Amino acid sequence: MSQQTGRGAWGSKLGFILAASGSAIGLGNIVFFGSNAYRYGGGAFYVPYFVALFLIGIPMMIVELGLGKTQRRGFPGSMRRTSGAAGEYFGWFSQVNAVFIGMYYITILAWSASMLLKAFGPLYENGGASVGPTFGAMLASWLPAGCALVIWTLNILFLTRGAETIEKVAKLFVPLMWVFMIILVVRGLTLENGAQGVLYLFTPNFEALADFSVWRGAFSQMFFSLSLGLGTMVAYSSYLSRKADVPANAKVVSFLNCGFEYIAGLAIFSILFAFTLHPGSSTGTLGMTLFVIPTGIAEFPAFQAFFAAFFFLLLVIAGLTSSISIIEGPVASLQDKFGWTRAKALGLVACIGLPGSIVFAWPTMLSQDGTETQTVGLTLLDLVDHWAFGYSLLLIGLAEAIFVGWVYGISRLRGEINETSRFQLGPWFDGLIKYVIPVVLIVVLGYNVFDEARNFYGTDAPFDGLDWLPYGVFLFWLLMTTVGASLLTKAPMRAGDSDREEA
């Protein structure tokens, strides 16, 4: 433990890189990128994707790592020190959202773990035809709630000693995740016509570039993929040495994250093409993860159960390295603000999060007339995700760029980052943070709000007698995040802490 700060500290540079890349690489990288690349024109998607990586991804990663490293606090504390109470408010807004996201993220992990268990049982009893019924039966059972309890327990164990235990877990899981994914790529490419799927992934449909939704998809993908706006990168970098090279760390984490997406795309597209599957609009990303890919694996000539178990294990491992970072953000922020012990902060987050995960795993069917198989938990998860993930990350990113860019002064942060950096950020970086990124995020958010105004999310779903649910979930999320952030911002800081201490 660092004697200087009294907070945790990474034991090595590699430890931070593995932990931060493990945080960024999650379930979404494995299938969400493939799903987006399919939806937005294959190789043509790489054009806006690379523009987004260099225009938003790496610069915002530098800002988040720079904030944590220089301020030695979690996201709300860093924002308070740089931008005052208004900045802190957005910091807490992000952390309340992180708790929401952590709740359902662990439920998704629990579904993956449940499917992992099913791979040793009924998943392929009748070949690919068993996947759908097995998946449906799993969702409609309490098994995922039990798995959520186990996964929360693992998260608590992995977070007991902060950076020290996170680093140990990352050093084991992150390399394992890469090895597993490479094995899946090899299996995918050696399928008959699997290599054609790779050509399909990369061959561009340039007509798609004229479609604004493709650009919007790429910019959103980059933000979500790198876990920006969640506060996790700020929390992780607050354990970095004061001598750490922020731009170099930001580039490594960003490239590793996108590199993992690249190879995940190879695996996913080779399977999709070889077995003529596509992430249909009705299935979405989660369906592709838990249903479409396992259906493809059912067509493997041999060892189907083994590869299915392997795939779900990969999901669980990738998800765990992300979930610990999602939980670590609020835990570190509570410790910073109130001076609590790690056990107390972790206990509070777990006491709120675990029941939430069980609610999202609630197996009761909304309708059992044969036309609708959506569970209560899945419906709530879908609605909460739309707001907590789809909007909040971009909104927080926008607030971050504005506060750091205009209130604290990006040139000031740039100067602090450059003190320990080989690669010197020039004034162009200021322009990106102050003007380009806010404009891009305002356009993307504005477009999303415009869409929302025409068709409020969830209102076109057939919820018999529950027409109020989409509005109710939105209001609940809005109330909890805004009021929660307000209360936490106004709460008195621990004795001895101040905005100037260690700044």
Place this chain on the structure above:
Amino acid sequence: MLAKLVLVGVAVGFFAGEDPATITVEDFPVRGIETDVELSNSPEATHLRVTYQPDAPVAVSEDFVLGDDTSIRWTPRNAGIAKLESIKIQAPREGEGEEDAITVFASQDVSVKFDGIPASGVVIALFAALVLFGGAFFSMKALLTAGGSTED
């Protein structure tokens, strides 16, 4: 991460009920090379609709008028996943809007292979790999050889 999470319906819908109408096409037809599409038990179908990149915002469709035969020659225009549907297109009746009414009798997905190795795909694959893994390698090398650990 996971943006659009609506998923199910699929579990039952995918395997529910059997439609007697079917579409048969060779496995892995090749872009630009004509192939036979057999339609059975859908005598009311008026068109074969081919949708490239189905369920994507960038999907494109083309319709082929069906004759009296139960088969039609089709030349895939694009490689990738395509959805073939036997459909009946009816002009809207008075007072029922302006859009045609579409009845789908059968549907079949197919993977269309490339008729060679597309240079643009290879260039983008190599470029992306070079940028991402090259960037990761050189950044990590610079970081790890800079000396010192993260400890103050």
